[in-house]
Amino acid sequence: MSGVGPTPVVPFGARLATAMDEHGPLCVGIDPHASLLQAWGLRDDVDGLREFSLRVVDALGGKVAAVKPQAAFFERHGSRGLAVLEEVVAAARAAGSSSTGTLTIVDAKRGDIGSTMGAYAEAFLADGSPLAGDAITVSPYLGFGSLQPAVELAAATGRGLFVLCLTSNKEGFEVQHARTAGPEDAPGSAAGGTVAALMAARAAVLNAGAEPLGSVGLVVGATIGDAVRATGTDLVAVNGPLLAPGVGAQGAGERELATTFGAARRNVLASSSRAVLGAGPDRDDLVRAARTAAREAQAALRS
Numbered sequence: 001m002s003g004v005g006p007t008p009v010v011p012f013g014a015r016l017a018t019a020m021d022e023h024g025p026l027c028v029g030i031d032p033h034a035s036l037l038q039a040w041g042l043r044d045d046v047d048g049l050r051e052f053s054l055r056v057v058d059a060l061g062g063k064v065a066a067v068k069p070q071a072a073f074f075e076r077h078g079s080r081g082l083a084v085l086e087e088v089v090a091a092a093r094a095a096g097s098s099s100t101g102t103l104t105i106v107d108a109k110r111g112d113i114g115s116t117m118g119a120y121a122e123a124f125l126a127d128g129s130p131l132a133g134d135a136i137t138v139s140p141y142l143g144f145g146s147l148q149p150a151v152e153l154a155a156a157t158g159r160g161l162f163v164l165c166l167t168s169n170k171e172g173f174e175v176q177h178a179r180t181a182g183p184e185d186a187p188g189s190a191a192g193g194t195v196a197a198l199m200a201a202r203a204a205v206l207n208a209g210a211e212p213l214g215s216v217g218l219v220v221g222a223t224i225g226d227a228v229r230a231t232g233t234d235l236v237a238v239n240g241p242l243l244a245p246g247v248g249a250q251g252a253g254e255r256e257l258a259t260t261f262g263a264a265r266r267n268v269l270a271s272s273s274r275a276v277l278g279a280g281p282d283r284d285d286l287v288r289a290a291r292t293a294a295r296e297a298q299a300a301l302r303s
């Protein structure tokens with residue numbers, strides 16, 4: 001026995017904190033909409049999907065903190081589309097293994113009863129799975145506890161989760177602002193508090209004591225106005241990364257980023273898809289658009 005064990009994995013939260021410090025707090029979503037494929041002069045088929053997505057990874061790998069392929073745009077092309085998603089995850093992983101790593105968040109928004117959640121966790125969070133990036137988005141609306149298999153596997157493999165909390169779409173209001181019946185055992189979330197506040201309190205428990213940042217993040221849209229205050233959601237206590245989609249195409253910009261997150265803004269990873277992707281297909285134009293978005297996010301969140 002040599003006495004030398006396996007290299008301990010650096011948790012996702014710590015890796016993301018480093019990537020945000022290095023590149024600015026921006027995630028670029030890889031959302032190959034049919035209209036974007038057309039705008040790039042590509043066909044809306046598997047070859048077009050592949051060309052588009054790999055070009056984005058090639059242009060931005062090592063230059064932004066994270067990329068976020070949205071699974072739906074791959075799934076709509078069937079099994080061959082999923083194979084392209086696997087290729088994208090592998091290409092992003094290769095780009096991310098450089099010293100200037102770009103992390104991959106697979107936007108799959110999975111959520112199910114615990115026994116099924118275990119299978120989703122294996123698909124997206126297990127070492128060796130072709131769909132496993134650095135983190136996935138998950139939905140807690142079958143109950144936060146149903147995510148436990150994903151929480152455990154993510155912790156074991158150094159991966160992360162982004163749990164939907166206050167989403168960028170206005171329809172989320174009816175669920176996320178609703179009040180819980182209680183009794184409630186989550187610290188910081190009294191009985192009768194909002195669902196969003198409860199989700200945040202659950203994440204806070206899992207991230208307690210983690211430095212510099214826990215690995216159980218939340219999704220909090222940049223478009224939500226004063227919903228953090230209105231729902232009584234304590235984002236500082238979460239001590240985890242806050243993925244903020246809604247920047248760009250959904251209307252949020254520097255001002256919204258600066259005002260939405262208050263004292264938690266240093267933990268925010270702003271996310272933009274169409275507004276950056278629309279600058280393509282030219283590689284330099286894509287890089288320029290991403291750098292501009294990253295500068296704006298930096299100014300709004302870290303100045």
Ligand SMILES: O=C(O)c1cc(=O)[nH]c(=O)n1[C@@H]1O[C@H](COP(=O)(O)O)[C@@H](O)[C@H]1O
Nearest residue numbers: 029070137167168221245249250272273274
């Ligand atoms: O989890 C997400 O990423 C997400 C959560 C949310 O509340 N709102 C939201 O827009 N998203 C995703 O973020 C991306 C936004 O794309 P753009 O509007 O083109 O920037 C899409 O892939 C959405 O599915």
